[in-house]
Amino acid sequence: MRVAVLSPELELTLEDRDRPDPGPDDVLVRMRSIGICGSDVHYYEHGRIGDYVVDSPLILGHESAGEVVAVGENVDDGRVGERVTLEPGVPCRRCEHCARGEYNLCADVTFMATPPDDGAFAEYVAWPADFAYTLPDNVSMDEGALVEPLSVGIHVARRADIDVGDSVLVTGSGPIGLLVMEAVRAAGATDVIVSDVVPEKLALAEERGADLTVDVTEHDLQTAVTEATDGRGVDVVVEASGAPPAVQGAFDAVQRGGSVVLVGLAPDGEVPLDTNEIIDNELDVFGSFRYRNTYPAALDLLADGAVDVEGIIDFDAAIDDVDAAFQRAQEPETVKGMIRLDSE
Numbered sequence: 001m002r003v004a005v006l007s008p009e010l011e012l013t014l015e016d017r018d019r020p021d022p023g024p025d026d027v028l029v030r031m032r033s034i035g036i037c038g039s040d041v042h043y044y045e046h047g048r049i050g051d052y053v054v055d056s057p058l059i060l061g062h063e064s065a066g067e068v069v070a071v072g073e074n075v076d077d078g079r080v081g082e083r084v085t086l087e088p089g090v091p092c093r094r095c096e097h098c099a100r101g102e103y104n105l106c107a108d109v110t111f112m113a114t115p116p117d118d119g120a121f122a123e124y125v126a127w128p129a130d131f132a133y134t135l136p137d138n139v140s141m142d143e144g145a146l147v148e149p150l151s152v153g154i155h156v157a158r159r160a161d162i163d164v165g166d167s168v169l170v171t172g173s174g175p176i177g178l179l180v181m182e183a184v185r186a187a188g189a190t191d192v193i194v195s196d197v198v199p200e201k202l203a204l205a206e207e208r209g210a211d212l213t214v215d216v217t218e219h220d221l222q223t224a225v226t227e228a229t230d231g232r233g234v235d236v237v238v239e240a241s242g243a244p245p246a247v248q249g250a251f252d253a254v255q256r257g258g259s260v261v262l263v264g265l266a267p268d269g270e271v272p273l274d275t276n277e278i279i280d281n282e283l284d285v286f287g288s289f290r291y292r293n294t295y296p297a298a299l300d301l302l303a304d305g306a307v308d309v310e311g312i313i314d315f316d317a318a319i320d321d322v323d324a325a326f327q328r329a330q331e332p333e334t335v336k337g338m339i340r341l342d343s344e
């Protein structure tokens, strides 16, 4: 089978590998749609994210959907032919966090496309059957692949405890910010403001229903938010850019007693903050790391038409053109590229 492999020298090429055999508890999936995530692009450009270093060949990709073509001996063979999306992080299932259901905090997780664990840019992937979720008939393969970043948004909405009628500022209109917007609206938020530094990204946020967009290269964010909220500030800020000025600005845009959720990863993780401001205004500050127990909810939202994920895709490519697709994904205006294995 063909796989797209990133070498330690940062060359992304197609290789022939043996098709994997499913383990006893696995399904074997023929891949159909695989999204290109910002972290894939980061490995492609820099060869590392923090302590995770591409020091041996790595198959990228963790936003995936496909069709079950075989199952292991402990899996119901009625699953052959099912259309599925794969949840890319499989935890140890034994530690304290797994026992509590907070499996996104498991330190012994296998996460696709995170060194040394291979990902999904492959014609076939063998994966634990209970982390392969059946797609409803009206949910497409592309939507199935985008359940992964939508899950990031759903986890944010849950962390923030979004309530009906909440106002939310989302800083960053990349795939995560845009899908946070979908998730918080599905959870009941009624006023969503989105900020970014790239006009095309803001135009997309506006097209997708943002109540207000703010280009922070031209306008002061705090002033814009103050005017839009009759001087109160928003109930919740979700920081989804990782840009240090946006992290700092989040604390000025939220109302007293409000919440700030940090999901964007700052380049070195160190951002000076006014902690007295957090205390004086009694702010709740949450980190949001990946997701847990979100795939069933994401699939229900998609089946009900309660969220739109396909509208963030701006191009697709065949796996043979994976390197060109990654180059295009690097352009600042690009939101989401999708590799489709059935489009060849």
Ligand SMILES: NC(=O)c1ccc[n+]([C@@H]2O[C@H](COP(=O)([O-])OP(=O)(O)OC[C@H]3O[C@@H](n4cnc5c(N)ncnc54)[C@H](O)[C@@H]3O)[C@@H](O)[C@H]2O)c1
Pocket: 037, 038, 039, 152, 171, 172, 173, 174, 175, 176, 177, 195, 196, 197, 198, 201, 216, 240, 241, 242, 243, 245, 246, 262, 263, 264, 265, 266, 288, 289, 290, 291, 335
């Ligand atoms: N915590 C998690 O579980 C998790 C999961 C996925 C991604 N992430 C992180 O979330 C962030 C967003 O991911 P993405 O894939 O959407 O990334 P992205 O790079 O595609 O989007 C970030 C957006 O922020 C914008 N931006 C830059 N500076 C800004 C500023 N000062 N104010 C407002 N916007 C600004 C960029 O123009 C871009 O549109 C990244 O830092 C990523 O690493 C975290």
Ligand SMILES: C[C@@H](O)[C@H](N)C(=O)O
Pocket: 037, 039, 114, 148, 149, 152, 290
């Ligand atoms: C959660 C996932 O989308 C993210 N890129 C990560 O590796 O953590």
